[in-house]
Amino acid sequence: MALGDERRAIGRRNEAARRSIGQRNEASRQAAGDAMERARRAAGDRMESDRRGVDLVEDINRISKPPVQRRTLRPIAPVGGIPTQRGRADFKPRTDVGGGAAGLASPLTEGETGPGAVLAREYYATSTLTSSDGILTLDVQALKKLTMRDANGEPAVFDFAEPTP
Template identity: 45%
Template sequence: MATLQEQRRAIAEGMRRSRAATGEAQRNATGNSIIEQRTGRAVADDINRLTKPPQQRRTLRPVEPVGSLPPSRGRGVYKPPAAGGTAGIASPLTEEAATRAYYPNRLIASTDGAVFFSVRAVKTLTMRDANDAEVVLELTDAIA
C-alpha cells in the first residue's frame, strides 16, 4: 500500500493532467471572445439577426430610346402669301401732323382740393406705317 505522501502526489498529478486540457480550451475561447469584441463581429451579427433583411430593389423595365423622326417627304400644299400687305402693321410708325382728336377738357382737383387743373386726353391718333398704310389708334378716356 502507498504511503499518504505518495497518494497525495498521485492526486496532485491527476489534477494537473485534468486541468491542462481544459485550461488550454478556456484560454483559446477567451482569446477568441476578445477578438470578437474588438472587431465588433458578434454585435453586428446580433443586430442583423434582429432587423428585417432589406428588400431587393426591382429594376425598371427598359425604355426604348426616343430620337428624331426619320426623314420623310412633306405632304402639305403650299399656299403663297397673299399680295397686298394685309398681314399687319409695318414698323416704324410715324405720326401725321394735326391728326389728333381729343376728349372734352376736364377739371381735375388736386388731392387736397386746393388746386384745379384742366386735362385734355387724346381720343384718336392717326399714323402711317412703313408701307404707307393709315393706322388709327383709338384710346379710351383714362380720366373719366
C-alpha cells in the first residue's frame, strides 16, 4: 500500500470517528435538553399546585375528621302581624314659660344688642398648630361658650367641647 493510500484510509477512519463522536454528543445534548425541559415543567406544575394549595388541602382533608352534618331547625308557622287598632295617647297641655311659648324665638342674636354691645364668647387656651413640614405655625383659640339672645330677649347658651390636639 502506498503512502498516499494509507493517509487517505487514516483520514476516512478519523472522519468516521469524528462523525460518530458528533452524533453521540448531539444525542447526549438532546437528552440533556429534554431532561431540563421536563424538570422545568415539573417545577412549574409544583409551583402552581403550591400557589393553589392543592397539596395542603389534600393533606388537611386526609388528617381531619369529616364535617358533621348539621341538622336543620324545624320550621315555625308564621304568626300574623299586630291587628290594626285606633291609636290613643294621654293629652298633656303645654306649659307657658315666661309668659310666652316655650322654646327659642327666632332670630338668635349674639351678645347684647344696641350701641357699644360686646360679643359674648369664651375661648379655650390658645393652642399652636404646626404644618407637617414645620414651616408654618398658627395660634388658634377654640370657642368654649357662645351666648346668644332670642327675639324675646331670653339667653341661649351654646357650650362647645374642648378639641383634642
